[in-house]
Amino acid sequence: MAKTVCKLLGIVLLIVGLLGFTHILDPLGAHVGPAHATHNLVHIVSGVLALYFGFAGSLSGAKGFCIVFGLVYLLLGVLGLVRGTIDIAALKLILGYVDHLIHLVLGVGFLAGGLLTKK
Secondary structure, eight states: OOHHHHHHHHHHHHHHHHHTSSSTGGGOSOSSSSGGHHHHHHHHHHHHHHHHHTTTHHHHHHHHHHHHHHHHHHHHHHHHHHHHHHHEGGTTTTEEHHHHHHHHHHHHHHHHHHTTTTO
16 A cells, blocks of 8 residues: 555656646645745755655555654644744745645555555
């Protein structure tokens, strides 16, 4: 299951990261778009890493990636909901309510993929 989750969420992250450089995703309310290049690059890098583990990595590597990234995205989402808008000026990165919800969904998806994978 981990490899499948890496493939699916990797594709989603890569597409969102690339589309983030356009205005197509503006209606979602997330902080993506041409003005949020750092956020888009994080999605692209996350997507490429997930795709690597989904297609070329070992099952244990994919499982580990899912657990680590699941925890990171889940904690980022929870922290965001507790703190509100997160503005990391040094990285030109702003995360708002919609971003936090998306990070929670990604976190649960990756974590489920890692924890439900039997080896």
